[in-house]
Amino acid sequence: xxxxxASAAASVSNLGPGYDVLGLCLDGPRDEVEVSxxxxxxxxxxxxxxxxxxxxxxxxxxxxxxxxxxxxxxxxEPQMGLDLRLKKGLPLGSGLGSxxxxxxxxxxxxxxxxxxxxxxxxxxxxxREGERLATGSPxxxxxxxxxxxxxxxxxxxEGEAVDIxxxxxxxxxxxxxxxxxxxxxxxxxxxxxxxxxxxxxxxSNVAEMAALVTGLATGDYNLVGRSLGDRFATPYRxxxxxxxxxxxxxxxxxxxxxxxxxxxxxxxxxxxxxxxSAEAVVASMVAGFAAHGLExxxxxxxxxxxxxxxxxVTG
Amino acid sequence: xxxxxASAAASVSNLGPGYDVLGLCLDGPRDEVEVSxxxxxxxxxxxxxxxxxxxxxxxxxxxxxxxxxxxxxxxxEPQMGLDLRLKKGLPLGSGLGSxxxxxxxxxxxxxxxxxxxxxxxxxxxxxREGERLATGSPxxxxxxxxxxxxxxxxxxxEGEAVDIxxxxxxxxxxxxxxxxxxxxxxxxxxxxxxxxxxxxxxxSNVAEMAALVTGLATGDYNLVGRSLGDRFATPYRxxxxxxxxxxxxxxxxxxxxxxxxxxxxxxxxxxxxxxxSAEAVVASMVAGFAAHGLExxxxxxxxxxxxxxxxxVTG
Numbered sequence: 001x002x003x004x005x006a007s008a009a010a011s012v013s014n015l016g017p018g019y020d021v022l023g024l025c026l027d028g029p030r031d032e033v034e035v036s037x038x039x040x041x042x043x044x045x046x047x048x049x050x051x052x053x054x055x056x057x058x059x060x061x062x063x064x065x066x067x068x069x070x071x072x073x074x075x076x077e078p079q080m081g082l083d084l085r086l087k088k089g090l091p092l093g094s095g096l097g098s099x100x101x102x103x104x105x106x107x108x109x110x111x112x113x114x115x116x117x118x119x120x121x122x123x124x125x126x127x128r129e130g131e132r133l134a135t136g137s138p139x140x141x142x143x144x145x146x147x148x149x150x151x152x153x154x155x156x157x158e159g160e161a162v163d164i165x166x167x168x169x170x171x172x173x174x175x176x177x178x179x180x181x182x183x184x185x186x187x188x189x190x191x192x193x194x195x196x197x198x199x200x201x202x203x204s205n206v207a208e209m210a211a212l213v214t215g216l217a218t219g220d221y222n223l224v225g226r227s228l229g230d231r232f233a234t235p236y237r238x239x240x241x242x243x244x245x246x247x248x249x250x251x252x253x254x255x256x257x258x259x260x261x262x263x264x265x266x267x268x269x270x271x272x273x274x275x276x277s278a279e280a281v282v283a284s285m286v287a288g289f290a291a292h293g294l295e296x297x298x299x300x301x302x303x304x305x306x307x308x309x310x311x312x313v314t315g
Numbered sequence: 316x317x318x319x320x321a322s323a324a325a326s327v328s329n330l331g332p333g334y335d336v337l338g339l340c341l342d343g344p345r346d347e348v349e350v351s352x353x354x355x356x357x358x359x360x361x362x363x364x365x366x367x368x369x370x371x372x373x374x375x376x377x378x379x380x381x382x383x384x385x386x387x388x389x390x391x392e393p394q395m396g397l398d399l400r401l402k403k404g405l406p407l408g409s410g411l412g413s414x415x416x417x418x419x420x421x422x423x424x425x426x427x428x429x430x431x432x433x434x435x436x437x438x439x440x441x442x443r444e445g446e447r448l449a450t451g452s453p454x455x456x457x458x459x460x461x462x463x464x465x466x467x468x469x470x471x472x473e474g475e476a477v478d479i480x481x482x483x484x485x486x487x488x489x490x491x492x493x494x495x496x497x498x499x500x501x502x503x504x505x506x507x508x509x510x511x512x513x514x515x516x517x518x519s520n521v522a523e524m525a526a527l528v529t530g531l532a533t534g535d536y537n538l539v540g541r542s543l544g545d546r547f548a549t550p551y552r553x554x555x556x557x558x559x560x561x562x563x564x565x566x567x568x569x570x571x572x573x574x575x576x577x578x579x580x581x582x583x584x585x586x587x588x589x590x591x592s593a594e595a596v597v598a599s600m601v602a603g604f605a606a607h608g609l610e611x612x613x614x615x616x617x618x619x620x621x622x623x624x625x626x627x628v629t630g
Contacts, residue, residue: 021522153525155542156518163541165526195514202517202547203471206524207336210468211480213528226478227470232517 002315003036004112008104008308010090010301011097012175012262012269013141016228017208021153022167023097023145026175028301029089031098032311033064033105037113040081043069050088062086063130067103068110070126075115082110091297093186094179095263097142103130104146108308120148120307121164128160135186140164142263149307151216170219174272175301176256178247178285180294182266184240189264192236201231221257221273228258228271241266243292247285254284275300317630318351319427323419323623325405325616326412327490327577327584328456331543332523336468337482338412338460341490343616344404346413347626348379348420352428355396358384365403377401378445382418383425385441390430397425406612408501409494410578412457418445419461423623435463435622436479443475450501455479457578464622466531485534489587490616491571493562493600495609497581499555504579507551516546536572536588543573543586556581558607562600569599590615 007030015022043059059065064086072080084106090098107126111118127147128138140154140162148164155163208227215223238244238261251259251270255277259270270285272278278300289296322345330337358374374380379401387395399421405413422441426433442462443453455469459479470478523542530538553559553576566574566585570592574585585600587593593615604611 017521018525019521020518021525153522153529155522155526156515157541163526163538165529165538167525167529193514196511197514197517199508199510199512199547200471202512202520203335205517205521206332206334206547207468207470209521209524210333210336210482210528211470211478213525214468214480214482214532217529217532223478223480226472232514232521 001036001038002113003034004109004313005032005034005311006105006109006112006308007032007311008101008108008146009304010101011142011145012177013097014233014261014263016212016258016260017205017230018153019230019232020139020141022151023141023154024151024175025145025149025304025307026301027304028177028299031089031101031105032087033102033109034085035068035106035109035113036083038081038083039079041079042081043072044083045086046083047085049086051092054092061133063099063134064102064106066133067127067130068106070129071107071110071123072114074126075111075118080114091179093183095184095261095265095267096177097146097263099130099134100127100142100146103127104143104308108147108310112310112313123147124164135190145307147307149305150303167213168217169303170216172274173303174275174278175303176251176270176272176278176281176285176298177262177267177301178282178289178296178298179267180241180289180296182241182294184264184266186264189237189240193233194236197232204229204231224271225257228260230260234261237261237265241268242294243289246291247288250284250288251281254280256281316351316353317428318349319424319628320347320349320626321420321424321427321623322347322626323416323423323461324619325416326457326460327492328412329548329576329578331527331573331575332520332545333468334545334547335454335456337466338456338469339466339490340460340464340619340622341616342619343492343614346404346416346420347402348417348424349400350383350421350424350428351398353396353398354394356394357396358387359398360401361398362400364401366407369407376448378414378449379417379421381448382422382442382445385444386422386425386438387429389441390426390433395429406494408498410576410580410582411492412461412578414445414449415442415457415461418442419458419623423462423625427625427628438462439479450505460622462622464620465618482528483532484618485531487589488618489590489593490618491585491587491593491596491600491613492577492582492616493597493604493611493613494582495556495604495611497556497609499579499581501579504552504555508548509551512547519544519546539586540572543575545575549576552576552580556583557609558604561606562603565599565603566596569595571596590617
């Protein structure tokens with residue numbers, strides 16, 4: 001029986017001024033999906049590992065199978081069926097693109113079986129169907145980096161179309177992520193956002209984005225550090241994360257370029273110019289949360305420029 | 316008697332998604348200011364040329380003298396006075412940064428006399444006082460490119476502070492400007508803008524900015540052309556400019572990368588990848604306005620990477 005295994009990594013979306021726009025692929029934890037092709041005409045989940053029993057087994061309700069189904073619908077034939085195994089490496093609901101990583105790994109594994117020459121970018125919309133299931137909207141800002149690697153800007157076009165624009169990041173850029181022991185649902189985090197923003201705030205984020213893209217492309221870390229401000233989401237979401245301001249300040253004091261909320265939280269990210277500065281930043285952020293009575297789990301990652309990987313194809 | 320002459324060029328602000336953020340210095344028409352130093356303790360306008368009698372002679376009400384005064388206040392001594400001559404090369408109220416060019420030329424000429432080693436960037440706030448007089452707010456997005464050259468992003472910081480971030484533009488980038496025979500006041504154009512924007516529109520401009528900066532830095536003209544969209548100002552201002560949509564479409568059809576409103580209008584700009592494509596774009600835009608019964612005046616410019624120039628210092 002023909003089968004394929006693929007993996008996809010955690011990502012930081014909503015980076016700085018890039019709410020709903022920027023996503024950064026980490027060389028951190030990865031989800032793995034293995035699919036076996038059959039001619040049953042249906043898609044089944046036959047194994048889920050690492051989710052603590054929290055993910056749905058109904059194939060219409062799981063991001064991974066929904067993305068696989070979308071690949072089948074576009075590139076497969078009606079009689080084709082799949083058995084899917086999902087191994088979660090990412091924590092759920094942490095703001096690191098967990099649903100996106102599962103969707104991407106499933107889409108890439110499925111394509112490796114039935115349409116192996118498909119350019120990665122052509123799998124984007126299938127992956128987005130997983131996000132539509134998870135959040136009600138086909139947000140590209142986690143699936144795009146998880147699929148394609150690197151830092152990307154997702155630019156909305158007509159209807160649901162998006163341009164994915166790869167951005168340059170400096171060599172050595174290191175990302176600390178710290179997840180405090182709080183649960184924030186994406187739905188709750190979305191509901192906290194205003195539907196309108198003041199023109200001055202809108203202009204501010206646009207300007208910060210110009211500066212951030214330029215700072216990253218030229219390796220000007222001072223400029224990057226000054227340009228991670230966000231007036232769209234952070235002011236409304238930081239209240240969900242006890243100690244937010246203090247932990248961000250602690251990260252910068254310990255040598256981080258800047259810090260903010262990863263995705264819709266509660267994980268915070270901090271950017272460091274070099275792996276060597278990450279240790280002090282981790283210690284400082286973890287201590288910051290501890291001062292607010294919160295345990296936290298930290299990771300240090302580089303930027304993954306490859307994105308999803310097909311691990312094995314057999315049969 | 317010690318005197319200095321300086322000149323400063325037209326600029327395109329509000330470029331694409333960069334409302335209140337981006338400004339581009341043209342190697343087009345320039346304003347010239349000549350100042351002579353004396354010890355009268357006061358500032359006088361002794362000549363204005365090329366304004367058709369429209370500019371105020373009261374030194375407290377003219378952008379050029381207000382900027383010169385700000386330079387004197389910061390770098391001069393109380394007993395110093397100036398006689399100022401202004402020669403307008405830019406059309407007034409066209410959306411090409413006319414008040415900014417006068418202010419910049421005056422500030423630079425004054426600094427050349429009294430504080431010649433001052434870094435250009437340190438004159439920015441003095442130049443912005445001219446804009447405060449002209450528009451009620453010290454907008455930096457015309458004075459910064461006119462002073463410093465090139466394409467810049469103006470990033471608002473604490474209070475009235477701004478970071479000026481130079482952006483990369485491709486060699487050969489050519490700017491067509493076409494001013495139809497309409498008058499739009501900056502005040503009227505500002506009043507037309509909403510004070511709030513929908514989150515989706517705010518996100519769209521942020522995303523376009525990421526793409527535009529990247530497209531310009533990498534010379535990807537297709538990306539630049541797709542990323543000049545603006546949902547902050549253009550939808551509310553294009554109604555002041557008869558034929559806007561048709562003239563923009565005509566520019567693109569004739570080979571322009573993209574087009575939009577320069578400043579608060581009524582001048583439109585169109586970007587071309589090379590001077591050779593500009594002629595057809597000019598013809599097409601002028602014909603487009605003519606079809607709406609409007610005469611127009613076109614210029615073809617390159618990007619001026621130098622900014623303001625001190626032309627002569629004597630005495």
